[in-house]
Amino acid sequence: MNETFAATPAHRYRFRASGVSISRGGVQILSDISLALDPGETAILRGPNGAGKTTLLRAFAGLLRKDGGQALVQTMDGKSVDTADGTIYCGPLNAVKFSLTVDENLRFWAALYNTPPSMIAEARAAFGLDAHGGRNAGALSTGYCRRLGLSRLLLARKAIWLADEPTASLDAAAVNAFEKIVERHRGDGGIAIIATHDALSIASARTIELKTGIAA
Amino acid sequence: MKPSLYDLANPLRFDRIARAALPWLVAATIVLMTLGLYFALFNSPADYQQGQSVRIMYVHVPAAWMALFCYTVIAGASAVGFIWKHPLADVAAKEAAPIGASFTLLALITGSLWGKPMWGAWWAWDARLTSVLILFFLYIGYMSVWRAFPDKTRAARLAAILAIVGFVNIPIIKFSVEWWNSLHQPASVFRGGGPTIDGSMLTPLFLMGGAYMFFFAATLTQSMRSELAARRLARLQEIDARSSYVLVEQ
Amino acid sequence: MNGRQAIILRDVRLAFRAGGGSFQAVAFFSVVCVLFALAAGPDLRLMSKIAAPVVWTAALLATLISLDQIYRADREDGSLDVIVATSDELALTAAAKAAAHWLSTGVPLIVATPLLGLLMNLEAGAYAPLMLSLVIGTPALSLIGAFAAALTVSLPRANLLISLIVSPLYMPILIFGAGAASAGAAGDPQYAANLKLLSAATLFAAITAPLASAAALRSNLD
Secondary structure (H helix, E strand, C coil): CCCCECCECCECEEEEEEEEEEEECCEEEEEEEEEEECCCCEEEEECCCCCCHHHHHHHHCCCCCCCEEEEEEEECCCCEEEHHHHEEEECCCCCCCCCCEHHHHHHHHHHHHCCCCHHHHHHHHHCCCHHHCCCEHHHCCHHHHHHHHHCHHHHCCECEEEEECCCCCCCHHHHHHHHHHHHHHHHCCCEEEEECCCCCCCCCEEEEEEEECCCC | CCCCCCCCHHHHHHHHHHHHHHHHHHHHHHHHHHHHHHHHHCCCCCECCCEHHHHHHHHHHHHHHHHHHHHHHHHHHHHHHHHHCCHHHHHHHHHHHHHHHHHHHHHHHHHHHHHHHHHCCCCCCCHHHHHHHHHHHHHHHHHHHHHHCCCHHHHHHHHHHHHHHHCCHHHHHHHHHHHCCCCCCCCCCCCCCCCCCCHHHHHHHHHHHHHHHHHHHHHHHHHHHHHHHHHHHHHHHHHHHCCCEEEEEC | CCHHHHHHHHHHHHHHCCCCHHHHHHHHHHHHHHHHHHHHCCCHHHHHHHHHHHHHHHHHHHHHHHCCHHHHHHHHHCHHHHHHHCCCCHHHHHHHHHHHHHHHHHHHHHHHHHHHHHHCCCCHHHHHHHHHHHHHHHHHHHHHHHHHHHHCCCCCCCHHHHHHHHHHHHHHHHHHHHHHHHHHHHCCCHHHHHHHHHHHHHHHHHHHHHHHHHHHHHHHCC
16 A cells, blocks of 8 residues: 555556446445546536436545446556456545644645655645745635645556546636646546546546436 | 355255244244243242242253353354354344343342342342343443444344454353352352252253253244345335346447 | 454444544543543542542443444434344354444443543552543443343343343453453552453353354344
């Protein structure tokens, strides 16, 4: 778990999911999902509420058990690990502790992700949080709190990003900044799968839709 | 799809076997109970010290055996369900719990009734009584976990973990009367050198034990049948209300 | 600093800040002791006799009410996902959470004990046995309690269920711990026996509870 799966030109990873099926409480939610993404590709995941976008992303993140199929992160020379290890999942919740300062939250995540402290400043700057380092996270507005939560995408140093409604409470400037960050990640050879209802403009992103299937 | 708690095929076969076996289990219970009570009440000696009240032993002692036995069944079924995910194992564990709790309560109450004339108190906090009381609370906790989670697959796994963790109490109960010099009498039937009590007392004990065992089997079988039927119904209702999703690229 | 150390540091920090659980635990602990003292009446000899068991019970109850927060806050703000996803060995992470709980709840209770012993007219010779039994026994309370918290984390409100689950598991700890504290004061040979049993229980909890907690956490992820 301490390995870095960072997207750099030297390290490129592929995302391969095939035949993924998930059921909960005896009811089939997702059947036979397959998705193949190469370095530099972005997939926008769309679908109605309750379609299972969050379920799918959480399954890729290793937080949910799959009933069938597999999802792997592969290096260019064929070595592969489970997506649970090779991806960073940023869900609708921010994982921010209100009683800690912004910096304390960042340092905590850096310790969990085994990230050198120097990257904290970079992540903070990328999301426009430099002025708020010493403030209690509870004093931040919803939008800034979201930015703080999203900064984990950079801190984790993984090649594959799984973002669930990332732009939910962000203003136009912040959405723009987020799009640029995803572009830079693509440029480095990273992959992003973003579930969203918003219109995100990311160059050459594939749109994938979850549609109603037949009940199992 | 791997068999889940809601799988239709396996439990139907169980239902057929259960329906066939049930009359025999009930018959065996009635026969053994009648014989056991006859021997206990009429054909066994009174105690020279305790007089006729010793006969509570024939209700109390087998109940205590069943209290331990049922929990062992729950822990074993939980382990099977946890490791191999067999749906019947989880249902068996769930349905065995109220029966085991009832036997435990029976053992505690009859023990108290028996102990009052012997020790002069309705209750004593010695090792054996205390650990059986703890066992009773374990049953309550276990049943509460099942009730608390609406998703029964999750409830099954969590209850299984709790049952396995609590199993450490069983050997403690069994050996508590040997490890601690206590008010309760030491083991006289299930012990290393063989039973120390007379055959005329052993017969009704084992008859009643057998009766309780078949009672447990009959009640468990019937409970499992109703539980499985209820789940089949719930699943059909759920399928009616939902549909599943597939991925389509634009 | 590795991930688990960071978790312990963060949890302790959160517990000691305003709104965290440490102050509440000590406050509740004190209240329970005072209530028992009031109920026992002015008989000082009676109070001396029950002081050690009452302190033990109060410590157990104060621990009990603090259990719900071990995992619930993390689940509600999404931190639990991050902690589980970054954990290579979830059982060790669960052990770290239990350790953090002990540092933020058990240790303050132990520190507060001498003062409450004074209030309850605890015998001079009973302080050391009481403190020692608490030092050995409260980690078991944290470990087992953290397991119950992990088991119930996906429920909206779990206080009653946690109490039901944890009571039979706590009873042996209480029996040995309070027994050791009382026997130690009297110079009873049962003192050593109870301490040994208490240590065995804590060791058993240290091995079993983290493994069980990890399994429970995995089952509770949505």
